Amino acid sequence: MDQQTFLTQAMIFLAAAVIMVPIAKRLGLGSVLGYLLAGIIIGPAVLGLIHNDSGDIMHAAEFGVVMMLFLIGLELEPALLWRLRKSIIGLGGLQVLLSAVIIAGISFGLGLPWQQAVALGLILSLSSTAIVLQTLQEKGLMQQPVGRHSFSVLLFQDIAVIPMLALFPLLQNLPLGDATGDEHSTLVDGLPAWLQTLVVLGSVALIIGAGRFVVRPLLRLVAKTRQREVFTATALLLVIGIAVLMMQVGLSPALGTFLAGVVLANSEYRHELESDLEPFKGLLLGLFFIAVGASINFTLVAAQPLIIGGLVLGVMAAKAVVLYLLGRSAKLSLNDRFLFAFGLSQVGEFAFVLLTFTNQHGILPQELTSLMVAVVALSMALTPLALLVHEHLLAKRLQPANASARQQDDAIDEHNQVIIAGFGHFGNTVGRFLRAHKIGLTILDNDADRVELLRRMGFKVYYGDASRHELLAAAGAESAKLIIICLEPSEKRLELIETIKKHFPNLRMLVRASNRYDAYDLMNAGMLHIYRETMDTSLRVGVDAMRFLGFRAYTAQRAASLFFKKDEANLRKLSAIRDEEEYILSAREKIEELEKLLQTDMVQNMQDIERGWDEESLIDAAHRASDATVQP
Amino acid sequence: MPRLLLLFAHPALEKSRIHKRLIRELKSIPQVTFHDLYEAYPDFNIDIATEQQLLLSHDIIAFQHPFYWYSAPAIIKQWMDLVLEHGWAYGSEGRMLEGKKALNIISSGGPRHVYAPEGRNRFTYRQFLAPFEQSVRLCKMDYLPPFVVPGTHRMEQQDLETFAALYRQALILLTAGNAPTDPGAELLNDQLTSSGILTH
Ligand SMILES: Cc1cc2nc3c(=O)[nH]c(=O)nc-3n(C[C@H](O)[C@H](O)[C@H](O)COP(=O)(O)O)c2cc1C
Numbered sequence: 001m002d003q004q005t006f007l008t009q010a011m012i013f014l015a016a017a018v019i020m021v022p023i024a025k026r027l028g029l030g031s032v033l034g035y036l037l038a039g040i041i042i043g044p045a046v047l048g049l050i051h052n053d054s055g056d057i058m059h060a061a062e063f064g065v066v067m068m069l070f071l072i073g074l075e076l077e078p079a080l081l082w083r084l085r086k087s088i089i090g091l092g093g094l095q096v097l098l099s100a101v102i103i104a105g106i107s108f109g110l111g112l113p114w115q116q117a118v119a120l121g122l123i124l125s126l127s128s129t130a131i132v133l134q135t136l137q138e139k140g141l142m143q144q145p146v147g148r149h150s151f152s153v154l155l156f157q158d159i160a161v162i163p164m165l166a167l168f169p170l171l172q173n174l175p176l177g178d179a180t181g182d183e184h185s186t187l188v189d190g191l192p193a194w195l196q197t198l199v200v201l202g203s204v205a206l207i208i209g210a211g212r213f214v215v216r217p218l219l220r221l222v223a224k225t226r227q228r229e230v231f232t233a234t235a236l237l238l239v240i241g242i243a244v245l246m247m248q249v250g251l252s253p254a255l256g257t258f259l260a261g262v263v264l265a266n267s268e269y270r271h272e273l274e275s276d277l278e279p280f281k282g283l284l285l286g287l288f289f290i291a292v293g294a295s296i297n298f299t300l301v302a303a304q305p306l307i308i309g310g311l312v313l314g315v316m317a318a319k320a321v322v323l324y325l326l327g328r329s330a331k332l333s334l335n336d337r338f339l340f341a342f343g344l345s346q347v348g349e350f351a352f353v354l355l356t357f358t359n360q361h362g363i364l365p366q367e368l369t370s371l372m373v374a375v376v377a378l379s380m381a382l383t384p385l386a387l388l389v390h391e392h393l394l395a396k397r398l399q400p401a402n403a404s405a406r407q408q409d410d411a412i413d414e415h416n417q418v419i420i421a422g423f424g425h426f427g428n429t430v431g432r433f434l435r436a437h438k439i440g441l442t443i444l445d446n447d448a449d450r451v452e453l454l455r456r457m458g459f460k461v462y463y464g465d466a467s468r469h470e471l472l473a474a475a476g477a478e479s480a481k482l483i484i485i486c487l488e489p490s491e492k493r494l495e496l497i498e499t500i501k502k503h504f505p506n507l508r509m510l511v512r513a514s515n516r517y518d519a520y521d522l523m524n525a526g527m528l529h530i531y532r533e534t535m536d537t538s539l540r541v542g543v544d545a546m547r548f549l550g551f552r553a554y555t556a557q558r559a560a561s562l563f564f565k566k567d568e569a570n571l572r573k574l575s576a577i578r579d580e581e582e583y584i585l586s587a588r589e590k591i592e593e594l595e596k597l598l599q600t601d602m603v604q605n606m607q608d609i610e611r612g613w614d615e616e617s618l619i620d621a622a623h624r625a626s627d628a629t630v631q632p
Numbered sequence: 633m634p635r636l637l638l639l640f641a642h643p644a645l646e647k648s649r650i651h652k653r654l655i656r657e658l659k660s661i662p663q664v665t666f667h668d669l670y671e672a673y674p675d676f677n678i679d680i681a682t683e684q685q686l687l688l689s690h691d692i693i694a695f696q697h698p699f700y701w702y703s704a705p706a707i708i709k710q711w712m713d714l715v716l717e718h719g720w721a722y723g724s725e726g727r728m729l730e731g732k733k734a735l736n737i738i739s740s741g742g743p744r745h746v747y748a749p750e751g752r753n754r755f756t757y758r759q760f761l762a763p764f765e766q767s768v769r770l771c772k773m774d775y776l777p778p779f780v781v782p783g784t785h786r787m788e789q790q791d792l793e794t795f796a797a798l799y800r801q802a803l804i805l806l807t808a809g810n811a812p813t814d815p816g817a818e819l820l821n822d823q824l825t826s827s828g829i830l831t832h
Contacts, residue, residue, distance in 0.1 A: 551646070552644070552645055552646055552670065552671060552674075553670065553671045553672075553674035554643060554670040554671065554674040555644065555646065556674070557674035557675060558674075613643055613644040613647060614647065615647070615741070615785070618741060618785060619785045619786075622741070622785035622786050623785075623786060
């Protein structure tokens, strides 16, 4: 590709995304569907603006998936993995096993050789981490049971790709075509099998070892240069380097980077890596979705509409049934079970990789592979639609009766002055407190079980993504006085704030902050009323600790409230002098900031707390002047 | 035997010399309920029901506090505002405290002689304490002369010991049902002199 065509192509891709994604989001369709539609539109089927016969774009785009797995790995602290172990192995394992058995069984029944049936079963059992995570995050469901279970299943699937790649060569049942030749040959190609295995294991060990002993010092070194772009470059180099290494030894790059992510999950630069790579990941994933949209071969679909349609629906139905049953055994609510089943019923991006692989290794014939690529892409495109159907038809029905009818009524007959967004631990305390004083509340929440319960208790509740303009409008944001923002992920809160600033500028916002750094972000967003969630509690512990040590209750209480005031003032001061450029080092910066804080908290500062009751000077004066007039 | 409720208020007891010493005497007087207001309500959020219950189960109410700005530390005021409810403590319906006795137990930086019309403070202790006296009356209780530890700014340790003993004696007399005979006396201290302990 010369520069001219490259830039033109880039322009077309970006333009399509810039136009379609906001439209899709506006319509409540979610960004994934926006990208897919953009791809379909610029693809050969509609405008034919891009010609992607070689699959170049797909390759570039798949790098988005690689990066996504790196970032997922970064999130996976060992403690989290351990906590999720049951659902990863139990739910994930059963999902892959059952779906594979059913799909393989049906394929075998339809007359495929058993090797092909098994390969298909395994490939089609996988779901799309990219689509599902993006969607769950957009809906703010990651912390909910359905989000966590979905994540566990996806994680298991992503890991299961490794043994699949290892197993597939055993399933060879067709003569090896010349297809193998044109893929880039790997370093290990010529080696005997045992050596290959050794090299593979060695690379994994290398990643783990290097992550510990090379990458961290390297990151520290680079961070010291205080050049933000070099740090970004290092992060990219890391991911690309691992991807190359993995491809050289014939392993999946996505898995290599995933592993590297896990190794670095405990590192002090985790957040910097995350924030630096996040935009790349976002763009590349978007590109990936566009490429999927563009790659749907509509001529093929048009030629065999019934067969393809049947296959897509059949595969998705089979997977959905398995997921539904697993959701039930995991004690998800009815609504969440459907969400779980619909959400994960598509076939994922790894299927593209595996389909190519199986084709090259003489397992699946060419026609079947192309057919399946279309099926996979279509199933991905259908997911956002399936979820929409779920959200608009099922979710409402599964909420207690006539939810939507009530929403209309509510908006007319009562205007609550307070909206609470997010009714988890934080929000519900605020809510209970206000309700105890008969203050009318409207609650926005996205946990179906909780919404159901709250409705039964007579609360006015709206189900859904609080940052959506329509939901806010329905909840009466136009006439309310306050909105108390207690949503869980902090990004969600920022999103909501932006929506409110744009559409409901008169609504006063009281915002929960997870910690100091979150509070800084909120200040940058112009928030005036920020409540750090751990602040008051920590100080209460401090007060009690002082009391147990024999301090007077009133003294401890005053000390805490003074400390609180000083700390809030300090927060504002530090936020004002914070410098974006320096922020690259935030782990070290945080320590320096802590040091500053500790210095200002020094005892001397706290001692002027009760000068009013200090009598030394009075007593002195009394001793000096026998008939002093200064003294009562 | 009458029971005495000691409503104690010192916002910075850790810095106190006088009251810290006085309340050490309380351990050996079982008839006295020591109720440390700043410790119980560091947030000033006084529990009215509990306080009223305490009042009902005692016969003598003593406000013990340092003299601050010719009055009591803030929590005493807060306590009075909230606990002495109309219709409960005063008013035609409010007779719950009727017949009980009440007094102030205070310490003052200034010596006794400055609390006189010709002295630097121009008014007597009892004049300064008039709001207490009248509030107590309004609640249909009898106001007893205050017990005062004066001149704390220049008080020697041995004088403080004397006052501690006097304080102890006052509480014992009160809880023995021997309230002073002369409710108009300037200070409760004076009523105790007959027992051989001198006052300032
Ligand atoms: C804020 C404040 C106000 C005071 N006002 C007076 C006053 O009006 N008249 C007086 O005689 N002493 C006054 N004093 C002195 C205290 O009454 C005296 O120091 C106290 O009774 C000593 O008791 P303690 O050692 O238990 O604190 C005041 C002291 C403080 C801290």
